[in-house]
Amino acid sequence: MSVIEHTVQAQLVTRAPESRPLRVLLRYDPRNAFAVSVTFPAPACLDGVEAVWTFSRDLLATGLGLPAGEGDVRLRPAGPHRTALSLHAAEGIALLEVDTPGVRAFLDAAYDCVPQGAERVGSHELDRDLAELLRGV
Structure with missing residues (x-):
């Protein structure tokens, strides 16, 4: 099986009604x-370094049609062709609107x-993840 990569258009919402386009x-x-x-490309990040956020595939799918997420990643529909994605970190909250058809x-x-x-989670992945989680405990 191969890795799937897909680039989508997004808007970084900075101040209403301003936004900044990015891919x-x-x-x-x-x-x-x-x-x-x-x-997220480096120019869109506060520290100027590319940022990667990883979260549930099902959370992304749910957020296209209904408000979803309670933690650091939250999604909700923002019109027929946009999905709002908010990312919560210690530095603050980033709000983006992503192209829903591209995400679909x-x-x-x-x-x-x-x-x-x-x-499926193979036993070696589970063992590795548990060891990482329990490191130092």
Whole structure:
């Protein structure tokens, strides 16, 4: 299975009604079948370094049609062709509007690659993740 990457148009909302256009990279790796990542280009980040956020593939799918998320990543529809994505970090909150049809196309490819419910966590990944989680405890 191959990694799926798809670039979508987004708007970084800075102050109403201002926004800044940018392109973000959506990435799905079947080896981590439950997750997707969004890469933001360096010029859009406070520290000038490319930023990657990883979160649930199902959260992204749900957020296209309904408000979703309670933690650092929250999504909600923002009209027929836009989805609002808010990212909460210690430095503050970033609000973006992403192109919904582009995200849908990405998710369709990801679900074609690994259908919902067919995700698996191998025992070696589980062991590695538990060891990482419990390190120093």
